[in-house]
Amino acid sequence: MAKESEEMDKLRKIREGDVRTASRLIRNLEDDLPEAKSAIKRIFPHTGRAHVIGLTGSPGAGKSTLVDALISSFRKKERTVGVLAVDPTSPFTGGAILGDRIRMQRHAEDPGVFVRSLATRGALGGLSKAVGDAVHVLDVMGKEIIMVETVGTGQQEVEIINHSHTVIVVLVPGMGDEIQAIKAGIMEIADIFVINKADRDGATQLYSELTAMLNMAPEFTGGWRLPIIRTGNVFDSGPFGESMEELAVAIAEHYRRLVEKDLLGDRMRRKTLVEINEALRDAILEPILKDLTESGEMDRIAGRLLRKEPDPYTIAEEVARRCLK
Amino acid sequence: MAKESEEMDKLRKIREGDVRTASRLIRNLEDDLPEAKSAIKRIFPHTGRAHVIGLTGSPGAGKSTLVDALISSFRKKERTVGVLAVDPTSPFTGGAILGDRIRMQRHAEDPGVFVRSLATRGALGGLSKAVGDAVHVLDVMGKEIIMVETVGTGQQEVEIINHSHTVIVVLVPGMGDEIQAIKAGIMEIADIFVINKADRDGATQLYSELTAMLNMAPEFTGGWRLPIIRTGNVFDSGPFGESMEELAVAIAEHYRRLVEKDLLGDRMRRKTLVEINEALRDAILEPILKDLTESGEMDRIAGRLLRKEPDPYTIAEEVARRCLK
Secondary structure, eight states, X not given: OHHHHHHHHHHHHHHTTOHHHHHHHHHHHHTTOHHHXXXXXXXXXXXXXXXXXXXXXXXTSXXXXXXXXXXXXXXXXXXXXXXXXXXXXXXXXXXXXXXXXXXXXXXXXXXXXXXXXXXXXXXXXXXXXXHHHHHHHHHHTTOSEEEEEXXXXXXXXXXXXXXXXXXXXXXXXXXOTHHHHHHHXXXXXXXXXXXXXXXXXXXXXXXXXXXXXXXXXXXXXXXXXXXXXXXXXXXXXXTTTXXXXXXXXXXXXXXXXXXXXXXXXXXHHHHHHHHHHHHHIIIIIHHHHHHHHHTTHHHHHHHHHHTTSSOHHHHHHHHHHHHBO | OHHHHHHHHHHHHHHTTOHHHHHHHHHHHHXXXXXXXXXXXXXXXXXXXXXXXXXXXXXXXXXXXXXXXXXXXXXHTTOOEEEEEEOTXXXXXXXXXXXXXXXXXXXXXXXXXXXXXXXXXXXXXXXXXXXXXXXXXXXXXXXXXXXXXXXOSSHHHHHHHTTOSEEEEEEOSOOOTHHHHHHHHHTTTOSEEEEOSTTSTTHHHHHHHHHHHHHHXXXXXXXXXXXXXXXXXXXXXXXXXXXXXXHHHHHHHHHHHHHHTTOHHHHHHHHXXXXXXXXXXXXXXXXXXXXXXXXXXXXXXXXXXXXXXXXXXXXXXXXXXXXXX
């Protein structure tokens, strides 16, 4: 009973925007603690009010600088802002502190802004689950705009980005041939393209290529004319000085369209399917893996496989027969 | 019985290095067909002879150019070579053809070289499973050196790279602050660092930083003095004209050390644990997800969650109670 009222107290504090309680819960999510899960169960019914914006792009594309400029832009309009800087490199380091992200801390004194880095050491898929849950925490804190920033190329990053309503893909000129494939790959998830460092060589070519690609594949965009915003020198009054405003307008327009065309439900559904997939992994596969590891059977399995007795699929089927009804 | 002998015939053809049979099996692995799984069960006992080399790095780091140069270098020593160019962007596009990778096709006429792009549309983790299995196919074909090339930052890429014995991390100068974190993140998996495009501004600084970082964290490297090889202008007779030979020597030395110090077993074990994890996902979680989707229950779950009835974890626990013994 004491535990129950303590939990209710924590929920109340988070709903009042208490930074310490929210930060502690996010840390517990990173560590995948059981109490974090029960907190999310309590929080979940109160979620669903924020506009969640995902930003993804290659390392060095300048995503954090953009996020920082967007925070300022939203704050001028008196919107409250939460930011999750997601660090997929963390399985090794336990979360790196990035110079770029420290810059966002200039907003640290502003109670309308809450910025957190997020990292996990957990299993594949664990980071995406932590992101989804951390978004719920920021939502319940009352942040009206939540930005999720992550390095993006692989499928895991896509799962992370799928927790968003509006996805911004940040590109930079001069990244070589391979970026072409990545551009093609992210076509399906992008709602807004940003060409950052647009004063660099190759920006015009990148803009032309991207425009051509969008014209070739209108079926991906579902009638939404994907804006391509050129940014750079964001803190200068240079040729792209107005670009942040242009980006903020594009974001607002995309959200308005989601609401007006009744598409927000589709996005929520996509978010929901990602979440239930992760929760099922957590409830079904993780306990089996934990049990195999703790009982020492995983070691025996590894030994059998090294002796080719007989192969991974046959062993996995044996385990499945034993565990599944 | 006819089926049985047909299967044995395919296995024999792959062991003789038949390109068409191997290619068809790899395509079936990409599509996650049941016949691919039974083929891998047959193949698995014959695997384990190849030296598997993983190459990872940011988009635009020039990995494919390096792989191409390494193919030539290994062929001069009359080693047979297999290459898997892994494309994690493919969940959207079904596999992009990259300009870079087409270049490797100059080896297409050489029967001692087998190059394949690999992509999957499947679930999270599906790509890594396909890579592990495709490595087995190339191994059984008799390729002595197998190179696995992938864009790497997130955890999924690490799972892909963990199918290797020797991991090469390719860096380029001038990628911004964020690369610092990635460098820290990949520390634990790298066996050899390459600084490519080493004639660019910032290469000397990157080399110094990397050296300093390696000196600071010797515990990660287990006594192996991680080589940092500077490459660039690989087809010229420029300042890095000898660098490919240097890289080939470092690769051979790393493998020799694994064998001499009896560390190959550890790497095989790491590969094995990755494989059994993926096979368990395949045998346990995938059938449950398939069943929920096909029965229409996934739709009902999504509906419940959109109405906040009650939350993803509670629903996943219900499903787990119903499915697990």
